[in-house]
Amino acid sequence: MSDRPADTPEQAELRAAARAFLTEHAEPRAELNPWQVSGFPDDDEARAYFEHGRAWQRTLAEHGWAAPTWPAEFGGGGQPTWADRILREESADYGSHPGFIGATIAMLGPTLLAHATDDLKARFLPSLVSGEVAWCQLFSEPGSGSDLASLATRAVLDGDEWVVDGQKVWNSCAQFADWGFLLARTDPDAPKHQGITFLLVDMSSPGIEVRPLVQANGSSHFNEVFLSGVRIPADQVVGEVHGGWAAARTVLANEAAFIGRGGGAPASDRLRDLAARHGGLDDPTVRQRLAAIVSRERLQDLMGQRIQAAVRNGQRPPFDPALTKVMVAGTKVLTGNLAAELAGPAAVAGPADGDARGTWVRAEVLNRFAISIGGGTTEVQKNNLAERSLGLPREPGHDRDTAWKDVPRN
Numbered sequence: 001m002s003d004r005p006a007d008t009p010e011q012a013e014l015r016a017a018a019r020a021f022l023t024e025h026a027e028p029r030a031e032l033n034p035w036q037v038s039g040f041p042d043d044d045e046a047r048a049y050f051e052h053g054r055a056w057q058r059t060l061a062e063h064g065w066a067a068p069t070w071p072a073e074f075g076g077g078g079q080p081t082w083a084d085r086i087l088r089e090e091s092a093d094y095g096s097h098p099g100f101i102g103a104t105i106a107m108l109g110p111t112l113l114a115h116a117t118d119d120l121k122a123r124f125l126p127s128l129v130s131g132e133v134a135w136c137q138l139f140s141e142p143g144s145g146s147d148l149a150s151l152a153t154r155a156v157l158d159g160d161e162w163v164v165d166g167q168k169v170w171n172s173c174a175q176f177a178d179w180g181f182l183l184a185r186t187d188p189d190a191p192k193h194q195g196i197t198f199l200l201v202d203m204s205s206p207g208i209e210v211r212p213l214v215q216a217n218g219s220s221h222f223n224e225v226f227l228s229g230v231r232i233p234a235d236q237v238v239g240e241v242h243g244g245w246a247a248a249r250t251v252l253a254n255e256a257a258f259i260g261r262g263g264g265a266p267a268s269d270r271l272r273d274l275a276a277r278h279g280g281l282d283d284p285t286v287r288q289r290l291a292a293i294v295s296r297e298r299l300q301d302l303m304g305q306r307i308q309a310a311v312r313n314g315q316r317p318p319f320d321p322a323l324t325k326v327m328v329a330g331t332k333v334l335t336g337n338l339a340a341e342l343a344g345p346a347a348v349a350g351p352a353d354g355d356a357r358g359t360w361v362r363a364e365v366l367n368r369f370a371i372s373i374g375g376g377t378t379e380v381q382k383n384n385l386a387e388r389s390l391g392l393p394r395e396p397g398h399d400r401d402t403a404w405k406d407v408p409r410n
């Protein structure tokens, strides 16, 4: 029996419409290969996966499902907040999803809605939501990850253009993106959080070089991005000049919440299959580890439902959504480790083709730390939770009030 509250007539009508749309256009999960790994293991696969996601986003947009709750004038559906939840619930049995495009919409959409001028919203939101323009996040730098506010990429105003010089790194899908949202230092005399500006940059601008980083799994999920004398029109600023940290925080909060939502079928089914094949089902330690993973998956599901119930009632989430990111990241590590131990040698080597299970195991092993690092590391999320949710004293910040230019750097 479902533990979902009964729909109002209005919600039931929307649910029926969502179901009809998905039945006609989406790929039923039951018809997909459960061992299929998206965008793995090489560059062609990564690009094909990215474009497949973009095509699905276009389909959603064409039928009014791309952003059900956003304002209609900016490409959304103008529906109440529960419409997102209903679409998500109905989508659970389908494998179609927008891939990385979904992450950028979740990060940049609310940021533009909250911080951008009406002109920028009208210019950028409709093509973001339709997938016509794909974006990448240009935040991290070789010396600035967890301590993002220490970033050193410079932007200097020259007439009515910003001129940007610097280097970004770990920029997911930047090699496929049309535009980027970029943090740059515009006031080196101010303390680190107060001299940053949030800029929107066309990735085909002269002076931008995108260098894919080849990973151990053979593909390039992320890139280095070099910016040399890149000119950006002065009106492509989100929020206040020098006050971009506020918009950056909106991106980071939405990124953590998006990752914490998880997605896809739970891994425990596949782990059970692996345990049965490799003779692990009678091993009490394997059974305990499987039980822990199943319990965490169930807890994550319940936490998601509680957040969604709050959204349904127009209330604040009952706990910080960063908690679900920490939870999902921890489960992924447990899953990858167990998959590796069950599969044995197939976790590190296997036939090049025709070995879907082995490919899945290798992807789980190699990717198991991606979620605990990307979007803010687990350690940093725990710091945030300690301060925001538990009210513990703030982490000491020796350079918080010092002019950025006076802070020693490597």
Ligand SMILES: Cc1cc2nc3c(=O)[nH]c(=O)nc-3n(C[C@H](O)[C@H](O)[C@H](O)COP(=O)(O)OP(=O)(O)OC[C@H]3O[C@@H](n4cnc5c(N)ncnc54)[C@H](O)[C@@H]3O)c2cc1C
Residues within 6 Å of the ligand: 136, 137, 138, 139, 140, 141, 142, 143, 144, 145, 146, 147, 169, 170, 171, 172, 173, 222, 369, 370, 371, 373, 374, 375, 376, 377, 378, 379, 380, 383, 395
């Ligand atoms: C899959 C993936 C996708 C990514 N995509 C993007 C992207 O699209 N755009 C982008 O800009 N960046 C992206 N990143 C980069 C990501 O945001 C950074 O890797 C992350 O913020 C950590 O920064 P760092 O790698 O510099 O590690 P560091 O900050 O150098 O951290 C090193 C270690 O020290 C720990 N640590 C650091 N500070 C503290 C502290 N105060 N308290 C306790 N422990 C601490 C960390 O937890 C970590 O274990 C991506 C990363 C991954 C893995």
